[in-house]
Amino acid sequence: MTSINVRVDGMSYSDDVEPRTLLVHYLRETLGKVGTVVGCDTSNCGACTVHLDGESVKSCTVFAVQADGCEVTTIEGVSSSDGTDGALHPVQKAFHEMHGLQCGFCTPGMIMASIDLLKENPSPSETEIREGIEGNLCRCTGYQNIVRAVQQAAGEMSGSPAGADTLGAQA
Amino acid sequence: MIPAPFAYARPTTVDEALQAIAEGGEDVKILAGGQSLIPVMRLRLAAPETVVDLSKVSELRGVREDGDSLVIGAMTTHADVVRDPLIQQYAPLIAEATETVADRQVRHRGTFGGALAHADPAGDLPAVALALDAEFVIAGQNGRRTVPAADFFVDYLTTALEEGELLVEIRVPKLTGQWGMRYEKFNRVAQAWSIVAVAAAVRREDGHIAEARIGLTNMGPTPLRARATEAALAGAAATPEAIAEAARSAAEGTSPSSDLNAQADYREHLVQVLTRRAVSAAAGL
Incomplete structure (x- = not known):
């Protein structure tokens, strides 16, 4: 397990995650941010798009550990x-x-x-x-x-x- | 689709990264932007024992000048390459080709060095690096070495990078004189890989083409130079006729594959058309 600190939709979180955990799974399953969905799971469809430090990324193609120290905004945080x-x-x-x-x-x-x-x-x-x-x-x-x-x-x-x-x- | 478990290292310097690679066991993968590696790991086509994540190695990011060269850090993202003023000034061909890579989300994560080290023959940047005579600076346990682009791309998805080594930066000679550049890419749908693409840099002098450098994408297991066309263009008149004639030899020495997107003979035709277009645009016609 690797520890990460992230801010998601304005809230800070510290968690131990398996390095192979994809960011989208961390958002949905650990934080319950199910507004972000998994579509194709092959980096094609973009349904899982979130902002990582203000830039759009496909969260099925980012490991949660790579978001350590970053600010994540999901569809649940834009309003x-x-x-x-x-x-x-x-x-x-x-x-x-x-x-x-x-x-x-x-x-x-x-x-x-x-x-x-x-x-x-x-x-x-x-x-x-x-x-x-x-x-x-x-x-x-x-x-x-x-x-x-x-x-x-x-x-x-x-x-x-x-x-x-x-x-x-x-x- | 979840990758197989792996040991994870998160170095903050090149030296720490080399150490982590050396200690990572038999099968170590280096994670740059992850836009090729993570999909491959999710499909379990790769299940490395150790992943060394370069996210926090800040010395590998950014573009700087060093005398007659531009130096691009291997971890500079495609998005940063596209908006970099030095690249716009001295190597706009890199920005033009990079803008066609995948989509915005992928360009925010994918890196210049990662794409080159992955060396996919359908990738856009290897042919550009080859056309611009880029040099690859590779760090290893015994120091650094520099490999010219012509020797870096060895075979399908294979480069001169040896086990335990790390691509740290790419040096691109600044082009001086009246250079024009163009990347012509042919694909069918949004975010698709190149079926064929051509990177051209052309130097004009007194109405003639003094020198042309032409890199070909997806015309063989590695990127290639269109040497016959380059030779025919050296000293040729900068006219549509002369360029069209020279472009007819663009497929010489290539060995394109046949796949679901195109047959080899179609690629051989396409490369001539795209070479004519790319050279014409680069020559200002």
Whole structure:
């Protein structure tokens, strides 16, 4: 066992973990952060995306021991990190309003990847959004509304919200 | 899919890492960003006795200048390589190719040295390192040695790294003069490996091509140089016709494989097309 100290969604944790424990399993099984899901388990689908020291990573392809000394943000931590307790993060809100999901399994990863993209590129073009979230797969193939949700969130976060009508959400 | 158990070492310096590797037993794996190693361990295609994690060896991260060379620490992540101002200035080909590697999440974790030491023939960075005549600085118990890129890539997933050794940094000569560069990659879908890709650096002089360096991705078990095309381009006019003619020999000396993505003869065709495009763009046409 190896001891690790991590901050997850603003809380500090010290745990002894087996070195082979993947970060996603540590989050789900040790900390109960089941908002982060395991999709493909082969680094392809991105459903398990979290932020490690502010950068998006696939938590099924990181050992928990590698997160020692790091700050982890999961889908469960994005709303309060926005400063207004309980309020949805603008990207969560946009996915809700634009119906950026069908079965919803890819959604936590899609939202974490989108937040990471918008941090680096606050007003991405449609192509930049599609390329920016290429590490995330939606097996319902619901990409149109996912892209529209990211566009709406980008608008809202930069202070010029685009309405659902102009973006043409399809519910 | 959980990896088999392993002993774990978390050194903080290169010397400690070498020590941990030496003491790790028969089967030691070095963990850089883990974006190739962890999937392989999860599938239990690899079940090392010991994993030496370089996460905390900070001296292996970052890009610096040393005279006529850029020195890239082996643990510098792809994301850091892409946004590094020195790389943008002196070796934009590396940034251009690195931006096409996998996806954002993988680029946040994967490292420059890890990708080169893994030496996947479909990986993008080996051909770039070969085209730029990079040198590999390798640390071992008896000190450091430097291996040119042409000798570093030995075979499929095999490099000149010996047991007990560690790749610490990659030295890339700064290109001076009027160099243009381009990485042309062909694949079918997002985050896919290259079916074929071509890295080209071209120096122009008075309307002519003075020198061209061309690295090929996935045209054999190791990255290759398109030597025949390079020879045909040296001193050639910088015209579409001359470049197209020279690119016809791009597959000479290659031995591409056939797999579910492409047959060998298709790769031989593709490499000519991509070489023409890459050299044309690098020559400013």
